Amino acid sequence: MVPVMSALPLVFDAPRRGKPPRHLADLTRDEARAAVAELGQPPFRADQLARHYYGGVTDPAQMTDLPAAAREALVGELLPGLLTPVRHQEADGGRTRKTLWRLHDGALVESVLMRYPGRATVCISSQAGCGMACPFCATGQQGLTRNLSAAEIIGQAVAAAAAMANGEVAGGPGRLSNVVFMGMGEPLANYPRVRKTLDALLTPAPHGLGLGQRSVTVSTVGLAPAIRRLTDEGLNVTLAVSLHAPDDELRDTLVPINTRWKVAEVIDAADAYARRTGRRYSVEYALIRDVNDQPFRADLLGRLLAGKLAHVNLIPLNPTPGSKWDASPLPAQREFVARLRAAGVPTTVRDTRGQDIDGACGQLAAADQVDGVPSVAVAPTPSMEPTVELGAEGDE
Numbered sequence: 001m002v003p004v005m006s007a008l009p010l011v012f013d014a015p016r017r018g019k020p021p022r023h024l025a026d027l028t029r030d031e032a033r034a035a036v037a038e039l040g041q042p043p044f045r046a047d048q049l050a051r052h053y054y055g056g057v058t059d060p061a062q063m064t065d066l067p068a069a070a071r072e073a074l075v076g077e078l079l080p081g082l083l084t085p086v087r088h089q090e091a092d093g094g095r096t097r098k099t100l101w102r103l104h105d106g107a108l109v110e111s112v113l114m115r116y117p118g119r120a121t122v123c124i125s126s127q128a129g130c131g132m133a134c135p136f137c138a139t140g141q142q143g144l145t146r147n148l149s150a151a152e153i154i155g156q157a158v159a160a161a162a163a164m165a166n167g168e169v170a171g172g173p174g175r176l177s178n179v180v181f182m183g184m185g186e187p188l189a190n191y192p193r194v195r196k197t198l199d200a201l202l203t204p205a206p207h208g209l210g211l212g213q214r215s216v217t218v219s220t221v222g223l224a225p226a227i228r229r230l231t232d233e234g235l236n237v238t239l240a241v242s243l244h245a246p247d248d249e250l251r252d253t254l255v256p257i258n259t260r261w262k263v264a265e266v267i268d269a270a271d272a273y274a275r276r277t278g279r280r281y282s283v284e285y286a287l288i289r290d291v292n293d294q295p296f297r298a299d300l301l302g303r304l305l306a307g308k309l310a311h312v313n314l315i316p317l318n319p320t321p322g323s324k325w326d327a328s329p330l331p332a333q334r335e336f337v338a339r340l341r342a343a344g345v346p347t348t349v350r351d352t353r354g355q356d357i358d359g360a361c362g363q364l365a366a367a368d369q370v371d372g373v374p375s376v377a378v379a380p381t382p383s384m385e386p387t388v389e390l391g392a393e394g395d396e
């Protein structure tokens with residue numbers, strides 16, 4: 001018997017709560033040039049603003065290439081502060097830093113910057129809360145507050161790049177090298193905004209952060225149609241699929257979206273992505289004691305993935321408040337790894353950076369307070385049945 005912690009509804013349609021103010025990062029280059037022209041400035045000022053933004057400059061006083069008289073207006077109109085840091089928490093000797101951000105409407109999200117030898121990765125949020133209702137995930141238990149705008153997502157990466165450049169993370173000044181969409185939210189349920197974010201991350205400076213495609217990881221619960229849509233985009237970013245169970249019976253309870261798109265469909269979609277990109281996808285699997293860590297499930301997973309362009313990333317479950325579940329003991333983890341490897345499936349076990357500041361995978365749960373009232377997930381009505389028009393809001 002699998003203990004079911006709660007039965008939150010699956011929520012696809014994000015509540016609308018008023019758009020964040022317009023921001024350069026939401027605009028195409030042409031749109032930004034037009035917006036600058038409307039403010040009575042030559043269009044090339046848009047490029048100057050972009051250089052400052054992606055370079056981490058937020059103080060108008062430092063934008064000395066802009067005429068002093070126009071600075072405030074340009075910055076106010078095109079680079080409004082969308083993310084206000086509420087607090088930073090550090091762990092791992094200052095090499096892990098979790099930031100709680102407040103958005104324009106009071107919604108809260110978190111991002112986590114992790115420095116390793118030779119690389120620095122920021123884990124960013126794509127939604128405030130999450131509608132996917134996975135019972136072992138703190139964010140999933142919060143429900144969905146709203147989608148983030150592209151600029152709200154991009155801003156988390158830009159802030160991390162600036163923190164690295166400014167030497168705010170232990171180890172001296174450095175460069176942000178990786179971005180993973182493993183913070184709060186289901187990125188493929190906020191598709192258009194995440195797509196725009198990918199452009200901003202991959203576009204070379206000064207119009208983007210200039211990250212390498214394989215240094216950017218999109219992690220999904222397995223929205224098969226959206227994985228196929230991503231496949232058609234022609235990007236080569238790393239795809240991670242949160243599987244957590246090799247069989248539909250168990251996955252239906254651990255990853256409720258499985259009731260909609262089954263293991264076989266998700267793996268099919270990921271395989272198509274791997275065929276198109278020629279790159280391995282990663283299968284995320286949180287090892288939960290006596291729930292999904294049995295040797296027979298390792299064998300099932302091994303058979304499912306043998307011969308595929310896939311890699312398994314095991315994550316010992318990070319505890320979430322109130323959960324009865326805990327991580328698999330080490331011997332069970334080792335046995336699981338050994339069986340997968342014996343099946344020929346490349347397998348690693350992820351470290352649990354930031355666990356002591358609740359910054360590890362699945363622990364992000366910035367309690368959302370708007371006007372002092374915690375928001376709750378919206379229960380689906382029949383008309384809100386999941387559709388394949390993911391993230392289809394009218395702002396793109």
Ligand code: SAH
Pocket residue numbers: 132136137138181182183185186187219220221240241242284285286315316317318319320361362363
């Ligand atoms: N919605 C995306 C991103 C979520 S967070 C997705 O599901 O992939 C990134 C990873 O952390 C996912 O693989 C998620 O399943 C995993 N995760 C969630 N809660 C966890 C927990 N308590 N312990 C370990 N991993 C967890």
